[in-house]
Amino acid sequence: MKINFFHISFIALACIASSCKKDNYKAPTAQLSGQLQYNGESIGVERNQVPFQIFQYGFGKVGAINGSFAQDGSYGSLLFNGKYKFLIPSGQGPFIWKELSPGVPDSLDITMNGNQTLNIEVTPYYMIREPQISGSGGKITATFKAEKIIVNAGGKDIEWVSLYINKDQFVSGGDNLAKKDSSGTAVVAGTSITLSVVVPTEEIVPSQNYVYARIGLKVLGAEDMIFSPPQKVSF
Amino acid sequence: MKKILLPTILVLLLVFPGCKKDSNFLNIPPIQVIPTDVAFSDPALVISILGDLYNRQLDFSSLDGYLLDPNDGGSNIAGWRSFADFGESFPSEAGSYSIVQKFNWPYNSWWTWDYGYIRDLNLFIQRDSAATKLVDTIRTRFLAEGRFLRANYYFDMVKRMGGVPLILSPLEYDYKGNVSSLQFPRAKESDIYDFVISEAEAIKNQLPSDVNEKSRATKAAALAMEARAALYAGSIAKYGVTTPQVSLGGGEVGIPASKAADYYTIALRAAGEIIDGSAGPYALYKVLPDLSNNFAAIFTDKSSVNQEAIFEEDFKANAGKTHGFTTNDQPYSFSDEGGDAGRLNPSLNLVESFELLDNTYAPIPTTDGGGNPIPYTNPLDIFAGRDARLAGTVILPNGVFKGTHVDIWAGYQLADGSIITSDVAGTLKVLPGTSELVQVVGKDGPVNGLEYRTQSGFYIRKWLDPTVGSGRRGRGSDVPFIRYRMGEVLLNAAEAAFELGQTGVAVGYINQVRARAGLVIPLTAGDLTFDRIVHERRVELAFEGHILFDMKRWRIATAVWDGNAMTKADLLSNIGSATKRNTQPWGLWPYKLYLPGNPDNGKWIFKETLPAAVTGIDRFRLGNYYSAINDNILAANPKIIRQPNQ
Numbered sequence: 001m002k003i004n005f006f007h008i009s010f011i012a013l014a015c016i017a018s019s020c021k022k023d024n025y026k027a028p029t030a031q032l033s034g035q036l037q038y039n040g041e042s043i044g045v046e047r048n049q050v051p052f053q054i055f056q057y058g059f060g061k062v063g064a065i066n067g068s069f070a071q072d073g074s075y076g077s078l079l080f081n082g083k084y085k086f087l088i089p090s091g092q093g094p095f096i097w098k099e100l101s102p103g104v105p106d107s108l109d110i111t112m113n114g115n116q117t118l119n120i121e122v123t124p125y126y127m128i129r130e131p132q133i134s135g136s137g138g139k140i141t142a143t144f145k146a147e148k149i150i151v152n153a154g155g156k157d158i159e160w161v162s163l164y165i166n167k168d169q170f171v172s173g174g175d176n177l178a179k180k181d182s183s184g185t186a187v188v189a190g191t192s193i194t195l196s197v198v199v200p201t202e203e204i205v206p207s208q209n210y211v212y213a214r215i216g217l218k219v220l221g222a223e224d225m226i227f228s229p230p231q232k233v234s235f
Numbered sequence: 236m237k238k239i240l241l242p243t244i245l246v247l248l249l250v251f252p253g254c255k256k257d258s259n260f261l262n263i264p265p266i267q268v269i270p271t272d273v274a275f276s277d278p279a280l281v282i283s284i285l286g287d288l289y290n291r292q293l294d295f296s297s298l299d300g301y302l303l304d305p306n307d308g309g310s311n312i313a314g315w316r317s318f319a320d321f322g323e324s325f326p327s328e329a330g331s332y333s334i335v336q337k338f339n340w341p342y343n344s345w346w347t348w349d350y351g352y353i354r355d356l357n358l359f360i361q362r363d364s365a366a367t368k369l370v371d372t373i374r375t376r377f378l379a380e381g382r383f384l385r386a387n388y389y390f391d392m393v394k395r396m397g398g399v400p401l402i403l404s405p406l407e408y409d410y411k412g413n414v415s416s417l418q419f420p421r422a423k424e425s426d427i428y429d430f431v432i433s434e435a436e437a438i439k440n441q442l443p444s445d446v447n448e449k450s451r452a453t454k455a456a457a458l459a460m461e462a463r464a465a466l467y468a469g470s471i472a473k474y475g476v477t478t479p480q481v482s483l484g485g486g487e488v489g490i491p492a493s494k495a496a497d498y499y500t501i502a503l504r505a506a507g508e509i510i511d512g513s514a515g516p517y518a519l520y521k522v523l524p525d526l527s528n529n530f531a532a533i534f535t536d537k538s539s540v541n542q543e544a545i546f547e548e549d550f551k552a553n554a555g556k557t558h559g560f561t562t563n564d565q566p567y568s569f570s571d572e573g574g575d576a577g578r579l580n581p582s583l584n585l586v587e588s589f590e591l592l593d594n595t596y597a598p599i600p601t602t603d604g605g606g607n608p609i610p611y612t613n614p615l616d617i618f619a620g621r622d623a624r625l626a627g628t629v630i631l632p633n634g635v636f637k638g639t640h641v642d643i644w645a646g647y648q649l650a651d652g653s654i655i656t657s658d659v660a661g662t663l664k665v666l667p668g669t670s671e672l673v674q675v676v677g678k679d680g681p682v683n684g685l686e687y688r689t690q691s692g693f694y695i696r697k698w699l700d701p702t703v704g705s706g707r708r709g710r711g712s713d714v715p716f717i718r719y720r721m722g723e724v725l726l727n728a729a730e731a732a733f734e735l736g737q738t739g740v741a742v743g744y745i746n747q748v749r750a751r752a753g754l755v756i757p758l759t760a761g762d763l764t765f766d767r768i769v770h771e772r773r774v775e776l777a778f779e780g781h782i783l784f785d786m787k788r789w790r791i792a793t794a795v796w797d798g799n800a801m802t803k804a805d806l807l808s809n810i811g812s813a814t815k816r817n818t819q820p821w822g823l824w825p826y827k828l829y830l831p832g833n834p835d836n837g838k839w840i841f842k843e844t845l846p847a848a849v850t851g852i853d854r855f856r857l858g859n860y861y862s863a864i865n866d867n868i869l870a871a872n873p874k875i876i877r878q879p880n881q
Contacts, residue, residue, distance in 0.1 A: 048338075049856075062873075063866030091480040091857050091880035102484045173799050174338055174852055221480070223793075223857050223880070 028078045032110065034118040036073035036095075038149070043095065043124055044214070044227035046172040047071040050093045052120075054110075057083045071170065072229065075120075084110040086118070094219055094226035095122040096154060124149055124226055125156050125219045126189070131228040133163075133213045135235035140165050140213050141196040144228065148189040158184030159220040163195040163213065167204050171214040171230050177203055184220065199235050210234045275366035278373050285377060288359060288384050289450070291352050293391050294548065295345070296780030298698060298716045299558035315563040315579045318695075318778045321786075322796070322817035322853055325580040325691040325846055327680075335820060336851040339798070339859075342881045345395050345783070346862035349388070350402065356385040357405040379441035383452040383460070386434035390464050393427040394784050397861045397878070398487035401430060420874040423486035425494060428468035432501055435461035439514075446515040447539050449547045449715070455514035456546035459719035462505035462727045467788050469498030469734065474790040481790070481860045483879055488861050499731040503740075506728035509545070509721070510744070517721050518542045519751050526753045530627030533722075534698050535714050543721045550713035552702075557711025561700040566630065566641045567688045568660075568678035571706030577679070580691040581629045581777075582820030583843060584801075586618075587810055589625040589774055594756055596811040599823060601841040610838035614644070614825050617841055623753035628777050630694035632677075632825045632839075637701055643692055644677040645824040648840065650833075654826065658682060666829055681824050683847035690846040691822035697778045722748050722775055730768050738763050748775055769813035787860055789813070798854030803843055818853040822846050856880070 032054075036043040053064035054077060069075045087107040088097045098106040110118060131144040142163045148155060160183055164176040173179075180197040187193055199211055215228040264270075274280045293301070300314040319326045319334050326334045360381045366374055392399045400419035408417060435457040444454045472495035475482065482489030509517055520536070520543040523529035533543050550556050562571070563578045570576035587598055599617055603609050611617050614632040618625060630636050632643040646656025647666060656676045657664055663672035680688030700712035725744045732741035738760040746757045748771065758767070772785055786792035794814040801819040809815045824844045830836045858880035869875055 062870045089858070089881050102482070104484075174854070176800070 028080045030079050030081055030112045031076060031115045032079055032084075032112060032118060033074070033076040033116075034120055036069055036075075036093075037119045037121050038095070038124050038127065041127070042229075043073045043122065043127075044071060044229055045069050045073055045093065045224055046174065046216075046227065047170060049172075049174075050088070050224050052086065052088050054079070055085050055087075055107075056080075057085070071172065071227065079112050081112050081114070084112060086110050086120075088120075088122075091223060093122065094126070094217070094222050094224050095124040096150065097122060125222060126158065126217050126226060128215055128217055128226065128228045130192075131215050131231075133215070133231045133233050135199075135211070135213075135233040138199050138201065138235055139196055140199060140211065140233055140235060141194065142213065142215050143192055143194045144215050145192050146187055146189050146217060156222060157220045158187050158189075159218040160184050161187055161193060161195065161218070162216045162225075163197050164216060165197060165199060165211045165213045165233075167208060167211055169212045169230055169232075171212050172227065173216065173225065177211065184218070271362055272368075275362050276368035278369065278377075281363070281366075281369070281377050284359060285380060288352075288356060288381065291349075291355075292384065292548070293347055293349070293388060294716065294718065294780060295391075295783065296716070296778070297548070298560045298712075298714065299548075299550070313563065314558050314560045318579055318698075318780070320853075321782050322582060322801075322820050323585045323777065323782060324582055324695070325689075325820045325822065325849070326578060327580050327686050327688060327690050328578045329684075329686045331578070332848045333851075335846075335849040337853075338851050339854040339856060342856075342858050342863040342878070343865060344859065344862060346865070347392055347395055348399075348864070348868060350400075352388060353385065353402055354405055356381055356388070357403065360385070361405060375441050376443070379438035379457075380452045382434050382438050383442070383457055386431045387460055389427055390431045390460060393424060393431070394467065394787075395862045396864065397483075397489075398422045398424040398427055400875075401427060418872040418874050421485075421487040421876060424471070424488055425468060425486065425490045428464055428490070428498070431464040432461050432468075435464075435505070444513075444515040446517055446542050449544050450549040453515070453546070455509050455517055456719060458505045458509050458514055459545050459724055462502045462509070462724060462731075463719070465498045465502035465505060466727050466731055467784070469495045469502060469731065470788040471790075472498060473734065474788070478790045478793070478857065478860070480857055481879055483876065485876070487876060488879055496735065499734045502731035503728055503735065503737075506724050506731065509724050510728060516542060517545060517724075519721050519725070519747060521751055526623030526751070527626035530624050530752060531696050531699075533720070534717060535700055535702075537713075537715065544715070544717045545719040545721065545724070547715040547717045547719075549715045550711075552705075552710055552713040557713050559708065559711055560698055560714070561705045561712040562708055564695050564699060565706040566636055566639075566679050566694050568642055569637065569639045571704065572708050574687055575708065576706075577687045577689055577694060579695045579778075580689045580820075580822070581693045581695055582691050583693075583823045584806065584817050584821055585773075585777060586625065586629060586693060586823065587806065588770065589622040590754065590770075590811075592620050592622070592754060592756070594754060594758065594762070598807040598810065599841065601823070601843060608840035608842075610828055610835045610840055612838055614839045614841075617839075622774060624774055626696070627752075628695075628697045628774075630696045630699075632692060632823075634694075634696075636694070636696065636699065637703075641694065642678040643680060643689060643694075643825060644839070645681050645692075645826055645842075645844075646676050647829040648826040649829050655829070656682070659685060668831065677825075681822060681844075681846070689822075690848065691820060692824050692844075693822075695778065717779070722751075723779075723781075726768075726772055726775060729771075733763055733765075733768055745771055766811060766813045770811050786855075790860075792855040792860070793857060796853040796855035798852055800852050801845075806843060819845060819849050819851075 048068045050069045052067055067077050085107040087105045090105050100106050127147045129145040129147050133142045160181050163180045164171045165178055166176045178197050178200050180195045212230045213233050214230045216225040218225045296317045298314045300312050363378045398421045401422040406417050439454045439457040442452050442454045472490040472492050475489050476492050520533045562575050565576045567576040618631050633640050646654045660676050660678040664675045681690045681692050700714045704710045705712040725748050729741040729744035742758050742760050742763050791814050795817050801816055805816045806821050822844045824842050825839050828835050828838050861878045863881050
């Protein structure tokens with residue numbers, strides 16, 4: 001028998017038709033997104049350092065869907081429609097997340113039905129107020145105030161404050177060209193603090209006449225720092 | 236007649252085999268599996284079972300590497316790589332640059348959860364106890380060895396995971412669909428340490444006191460395990476108060492501070508029993524006149540002269556049990572195996588921390604007070620007058636291994652400060668004012684990104700086998716990995732005594748270890764601080780798998796690996812401070828001066844250099860203090876609770 005066009009098209013049709021079964025889950029499509037907030041103001045953190053966990057009820061194993069906040073405090077996760085709980089593991093973030101008992105974090109219930117925006121309201125130990133960052137003469141100067149938010153027994157002291165600069169928009173203790181630290185003992189909450197740092201121009205290749213700068217505040221005994229929004233500054 | 240004979244024989248042949256009783260027909264003893272009662276009737280068979288259990292011990296650093304858990308990727312970790320990381324070394328292998336390019340450790344780093352091994356140990360203990368055909372003394376020794384291995388593995392689990400379910404008998408499933416009788420909650424962290432200590436006490440007199448028995452459990456091995464475990468528990472109790480977040484309500488993680496003194500007392504007593512000789516005549520290795528060679532020989536001398544090693548994983552060349560540590564880490568230019576060499580490069584961070592002989596700390600003097608580089612006639616001169624352990628742990632530029640000097644230099648420096656170098660030693664260049672092609676970079680490195688040569692300026696010497704042929708892949712090296720040795724026992728005793736306020740006793744112990752390294756001016760009781768203890772362990776026990784667990788139990792890991800880039804100022808200051816930043820491995824690169832007519836021509840200068848591949852920063856998070864328990868385990872057993880801060 002000669003193999004002709006008819007045979008080939010028959011085989012092809014058989015192959016195609018046999019894979020016509022439903023064989024998989026659709027990819028998740030419901031977008032959960034939001035922002036870390038305190039009284040409606042966003043809280044900046046270091047990228048990939050403050051994790052969150054989402055658990056789906058009644059579905060397979062009890063493992064978490066892990067994610068982490070971006071440096072502006074935003075987060076996002078694609079999920080299936082259904083019921084979830086959202087939590088931030090104990091000891092993470094420059095803020096207090098309620099715990100049911102030591103080491104057991106409280107959780108938020110979320111029902112996903114299509115896209116949803118859910119801002120996460122937390123109480124930070126401190127807020128960076130009135131950040132002003134300017135540059136001139138190859139130097140970046142920042143002025144700001146630290147406001148102590150948690151003033152009762154749960155409150156903590158400032159370990160240090162820092163001005164970080166970087167050539168791209170990711171600015172933190174891990175990503176910086178240069179920084180200026182000031183010990184927390186020198187910082188009085190409510191009064192204005194000034195930090196300045198010289199831009200190491202030789203390290204900016206190819207050269208550019210601007211940097212991104214951010215003010216960070218480290219709370220004694222908390223793992224993550226709180227940051228002001230990054231700002232593009234010419235020098 | 237003949238006609239009948241043949242059929243008769245045939246019939247008989249058919250009938251007789253069928254004469255077995257029906258019930259016995261299928262009852263044939265297996266020839267591939269040795270039944271339990273047979274296995275436990277002959278010491279030689281028991282040894283072969285025990286040998287498997289010994290082989291499955293878990294070490295954090297292991298010369299022959301280990302297989303990661305299949306749930307965790309399942310890849311094979313090469314031996315040298317288990318010694319890398321933590322800012323103490325640079326990995327000169329392109330596939331391993333991730334060690335210095337990461338920004339944190341995943342929460343499941345260093346985890347272990349091998350209850351299959353625990354079950355096999357429990358079965359061994361159960362069967363050996365029930366054995367009737369073994370001589371009593373032999374049976375008791377086997378039993379004690381099984382209990383030693385089980386305690387040692389629980390110790391390794393508690394170091395990494397905190398409190399774990401304490402399973403002391405083999406569990407059986409009844410196939411009825413209900414597994415709740417097999418689900419056990421995590422024990423308290425202190426309970427596991429208490430178990431390790433009580434097991435060591437219970438078995439120590441059933442084990443032999445034989446200084447030449449190093450790869451099987453001995454009395455001294457049990458006591459060394461007990462001392463180390465008690466010391467760990469004591470320091471977690473004492474220093475845990477500085478990190479109150481790292482604890483769980485039920486005590487699964489964290490030990491109450493009130494228990495610290497008890498644990499330190501146990502550690503001091505157990506270490507004291509080894510030091511006073513009641514477990515055998517163990518002693519510090521003091522054989523060779525050159526103190527650096529002597530220190531290196533602790534790890535390579537397998538003869539009975541070596542009374543320092545207490546318990547080790549032994550290897551045997553030409554007999555199938557060898558490792559590739561020497562192959563992987565030997566200096567490149569005289570490697571036994573072509574390009575296979577030079578992976579583990581100790582960092583300048585570690586080299587700086589070796590003291591001067593007057594017991595003070597100082598950076599390696601690369602520049603004078605005015606910031607000008609200091610020229611040296613011999614590259615080794617810059618390291619002169621330091622702790623002998625430096626040259627015993629690290630092969631320095633122009634240092635000797637296997638009778639050959641290593642060739643480590645980064646290029647020529649000209650009068651105007653410019654550098655002439657090349658991408659590999661074989662690429663020759665012309666120096667200004669000459670016409671001859673010359674070598675302008677060391678055959679052993681350093682060149683940024685050139686793997687298998689040093690990129691930090693140093694090669695590892697500890698564990699490196701000086702035997703001829705040890706660097707060949709085919710032969711391999713049979714240098715043993717020492718798990719417990721006298722030097723550590725003395726430091727454990729010193730630390731326990733110090734924490735109990737007996738500083739006079741503590742300096743007596745620590746000074747023995749220091750004198751062996753050429754630091755003959757004894758420390759006084761007033762000199763001894765926590766920082767001194769931390770420092771002494773770092774230099775004496777470098778590359779022996781201690782640094783992570785030491786930093787964890789003192790709760791200073793978050794300060795040492797704090798996620799901030801390490802500047803040159805960080806590198807050169809605070810040497811000897813326990814919480815000195817150690818987030819990126821620096822190197823020290825030698826350059827040859829090219830100054831024709833100048834007396835300094837041909838001399839050497841040195842520059843602190845961060846290898847270009849180091850782009851990451853070590854960041855130890857609070858959640859790293861205890862390794863994550865994976866979701867499969869949490870899903871299978873709801874009684875297991877998660878680790879804190881993850």
